[in-house]
Amino acid sequence: xxxxxxxxxxxxxxxxxxxxxxxxxxxxxxxxxxxxxxxxxxxxxxxxxxxxxxxxxxxxxxxxxxxxxxxxxxxxxxxxxxxxxxxxxxxxxxxxxxxxxxxxxxxxxxxxxxxxxxxxxxxxxxxxxxxxxxxxxxxxxxxxxxxxxxxxxxxxxxxxxxxxxxxxxxxxxxxxxxxxxxxxxxxxxxxxxxxxxxxxxxxxxxxxxxxxxxxxxxxxxxxxxxxxxxxxxxxxxxxxxxxxxxxxxxxxxxxxxxxxxxxxxxxxxxxxxxxxxxxxxxxxxxxxxxxxxxxxxxxxxxxxxxxxxxxxxxxxxxxxxxxxxxxxxxxxxxxxxxxxxxxxxxxxxxxxxxxxxxx
Amino acid sequence: xxxxxxxxxxxxxxxxxxxxxxxxxxxxxxxxxxxxxxxxxxxxxxxxxxxxxxxxxxxxxxxxxxxxxxxxxxxxxxxxxxxxxxxxxxxxxxxxxxxxxxxxxxxxxxxxxxxxxxxxxxxxxxxxxxxxxxxxxxxxxxxxxxxxxxxxxxxxxxxxxxxxxxxxxxxxxxxxxxxxxxxxxxxxxxxxxxxxxxxxxxxxxxxxxxxxxxxxxxxxxxxxxxxxxxxxxxxxxxxxxxxxxxxxxxxxxxxxxxxxxxxxxxxxxxxxxxxxxxxxxxxxxxxxxxxxxxxxxxxxxxxxxxxxxxxxxxxxxxxxxxxxxxxxxxxxxxxxxxxxxxxxxxxxxxxxxxxxxxx
Numbered sequence: 001x002x003x004x005x006x007x008x009x010x011x012x013x014x015x016x017x018x019x020x021x022x023x024x025x026x027x028x029x030x031x032x033x034x035x036x037x038x039x040x041x042x043x044x045x046x047x048x049x050x051x052x053x054x055x056x057x058x059x060x061x062x063x064x065x066x067x068x069x070x071x072x073x074x075x076x077x078x079x080x081x082x083x084x085x086x087x088x089x090x091x092x093x094x095x096x097x098x099x100x101x102x103x104x105x106x107x108x109x110x111x112x113x114x115x116x117x118x119x120x121x122x123x124x125x126x127x128x129x130x131x132x133x134x135x136x137x138x139x140x141x142x143x144x145x146x147x148x149x150x151x152x153x154x155x156x157x158x159x160x161x162x163x164x165x166x167x168x169x170x171x172x173x174x175x176x177x178x179x180x181x182x183x184x185x186x187x188x189x190x191x192x193x194x195x196x197x198x199x200x201x202x203x204x205x206x207x208x209x210x211x212x213x214x215x216x217x218x219x220x221x222x223x224x225x226x227x228x229x230x231x232x233x234x235x236x237x238x239x240x241x242x243x244x245x246x247x248x249x250x251x252x253x254x255x256x257x258x259x260x261x262x263x264x265x266x267x268x269x270x271x272x273x274x275x276x277x278x279x280x281x282x283x284x285x286x287x288x289x290x291x292x293x294x295x296x297x298x299x300x301x302x303x304x305x306x307x308x309x310x311x312x313x314x315x316x317x318x319x320x321x322x323x324x325x326x327x328x329x330x331x332x333x334x335x336x337x338x339x340x341x342x343x344x345x346x347x348x349x350x351x352x353x354x355x356x357x358x359x
Numbered sequence: 360x361x362x363x364x365x366x367x368x369x370x371x372x373x374x375x376x377x378x379x380x381x382x383x384x385x386x387x388x389x390x391x392x393x394x395x396x397x398x399x400x401x402x403x404x405x406x407x408x409x410x411x412x413x414x415x416x417x418x419x420x421x422x423x424x425x426x427x428x429x430x431x432x433x434x435x436x437x438x439x440x441x442x443x444x445x446x447x448x449x450x451x452x453x454x455x456x457x458x459x460x461x462x463x464x465x466x467x468x469x470x471x472x473x474x475x476x477x478x479x480x481x482x483x484x485x486x487x488x489x490x491x492x493x494x495x496x497x498x499x500x501x502x503x504x505x506x507x508x509x510x511x512x513x514x515x516x517x518x519x520x521x522x523x524x525x526x527x528x529x530x531x532x533x534x535x536x537x538x539x540x541x542x543x544x545x546x547x548x549x550x551x552x553x554x555x556x557x558x559x560x561x562x563x564x565x566x567x568x569x570x571x572x573x574x575x576x577x578x579x580x581x582x583x584x585x586x587x588x589x590x591x592x593x594x595x596x597x598x599x600x601x602x603x604x605x606x607x608x609x610x611x612x613x614x615x616x617x618x619x620x621x622x623x624x625x626x627x628x629x630x631x632x633x634x635x636x637x638x639x640x641x642x643x644x645x646x647x648x649x650x651x652x653x654x655x656x657x658x659x660x661x662x663x664x665x666x667x668x669x670x671x672x673x674x675x676x677x678x679x680x681x682x683x684x685x686x687x688x689x690x691x692x693x694x695x696x697x698x699x700x701x702x703x704x705x706x707x708x709x710x711x712x713x714x715x716x717x718x
Binding site: 034035036037038039040041042043044083084085087088091092094095098100101102104105106108109110209210300316317318319320321322323327331334335337338341342345346347351352353354355356357358 | 393394395396397398399400401402403442443444446447450451453454457459460461463464465467468469568569659675676677678679680681682686690693694696697700701704705706710711712713714715716717
């Protein structure tokens with residue numbers, strides 16, 4: 001695996017330009033010529049204009065789509081914060097490769113290429129066929145007692161995502177989604193949310209995969225202790241420092257993927273709580289990536305709404321989901337693709353001979 | 360065209376049974392064996408269980424889908440309630456047939472068969488190829504001064520929808536959507552909303568295709584006068600009477616289609632304000648149809664939310680749309696289809712060898 005050092009991340013960030021406002025404006029004007037009342041496609045018009053601003057070219061159709069699922073384990077699981085045992089990360093990776101998980105079904109149905117990336121699963125997966133092998137270490141350390149990662153590990157895991165983003169661009173995808181699998185990673189996402197937004201552990205901690213109220217109270221206390229240990233009362237830690245202390249290997253990789261996607265002018269659909277935490281860290285590293293983000297859905301995790309508000313992103317879908325794996329992001333893809341096709345394929349008032357509004 | 364008399368409508372309604380609660384329960388149990396935290400697919404699990412309750416059989420895949428767009432004109436347009444001239448109904452029907460409208464793009468992208476039905480367009484369309492010809496009359500009468508239809512016309516227009524629903528079932532579609540085109544029809548839908556829910560014209564009247572504030576105030580006064588003329592202060596008019604006084608030919612047809620779909624155990628995805636008004640009338644005729652309805656989206660029209668609340672339906676999408684044509688319903692189809700495929704295709708905990716939750 002290629003690793004990437006800190007100067008390289010700096011270089012990457014320097015290369016990012018925001019989506020083109022001139023193209024967004026041009027797209028808005030075109031949308032107003034199409035045979036529909038002005039603005040009547042609502043959010044779809046915003047999405048079409050955003051995609052035009054990002055791509056700055058004619059769209060190739062069908063839109064080429066991919067979802068990347070980053071998997072890793074978390075040292076915090078020894079504290080009993082999840083309803084599921086740690087080995088489920090490994091088992092679900094095998095389920096992805098066997099095409100049996102929710103993300104497989106959705107990717108298949110919506111014609112989305114699915115790639116699963118091992119950034120840090122605590123199991124020997126070196127002979128698992130079809131898996132992208134980029135293990136940095138077998139799970140993070142227990143952030144209740146020490147930093148989850150070393151600086152070097154943060155860089156390596158981020159570089160994994162950068163490489164994947166480069167590969168996605170080279171493969172010609174126009175729309176990429178990120179998702180994750182990692183037992184314990186809502187605990188990490190909650191700690192990141194506290195560090196980034198200043199929210200309390202109580203507000204930022206949810207029920208994850210579905211823990212009972214007693215376990216939820218315990219998990220909240222763990223998040224509180226983790227945040228107090230690493231950040232004290234002082235806000236303003238750098239995104240790389242937040243990743244080192246309370247991040248996850250898959251979260252660092254997703255942050256790197258967001259940076260690379262933005263550099264390559266790829267629209268990136270963010271899934272739920274954990275991938276949005278990664279996107280928020282990427283935005284903290286370089287605010288110019290913001291315009292490349294599409295929030296696929298609003299998950300049931302309370303911390304997700306805190307992050308969406310922090311990022312000022314309105315989700316495409318709100319379906320009371322809390323599964324991860326990129327499922328909410330892939331479900332939003334047919335909506336985003338619809339926006340693109342409406343933009344490129346609808347008749348205009350003049351071409352169709354339809355009378356315009358009198359006002 | 361076959362017409363249908365009142366006893367036949369009575370017969371049709373007698374034939375409707377609600378979706379199977381036993382199948383819904385069975386589906387819930389199956390969903391809980393799939394490799395995901397219990398309940399984590401949120402609304403998709405509700406939709407899968409509803410579809411199982413409706414179909415009561417193994418699903419054939421790919422799910423066979425169709426959208427029916429009912430077009431008709433409205434006598435009320437002479438009162439200046441719309442931003443667009445009346446001939447746009449006719450022009451947009453030609454745009455549908457030429458594949459240039461928003462609904463064409465969405466139906467094509469999502470593999471949904473599209474049928475356009477002339478129930479009452481004020482234009483000679485008899486040689487328009489591909490159109491389903493069921494014109495009852497060239498638009499309704501001006502409901503500000505007289506009933507929009509005769510009793511006989513209501514029956515005929517409803518029978519058009521019943522026939523279309525019968526044909527959809529015979530064609531083997533598992534999922535059908537309804538939409539409409541008719542300049543002036545948000546005014547009719549507002550009057551229906553007032554009659555059905557008791558809401559004031561102020562609450563039930565929106566901006567339709569995008570009228571200016573002054574026209575909106577005028578439209579609101581027209582709705583108020585129409586409701587006062589036909590229903591006075593007395594609530595409790597029958598749905599057929601509401602249709603006769605303030606309905607539309609396309610609205611009557613959509614109500615008939617909902618009844619027929621329920622009789623054939625077809626799930627029916629309702630679009631926006633006007634088609635939901637039709638569905639609400641069908642529910643008023645026979646409450647057992649309720650379980651067959653899926654609200655595709657929540658439109659920007661304020662009256663639509665009144666009707667969704669009245670029907671206790673939670674929309675699948677909320678995308679600030681207000682176009683009609685069935686666009687919101689067809690956009691919801693990939694979500695509903697996703698729910699079905701997750702239900703039928705996901706691995707179980709035991710088949711995939713994944714550990715279950717500890718609680």
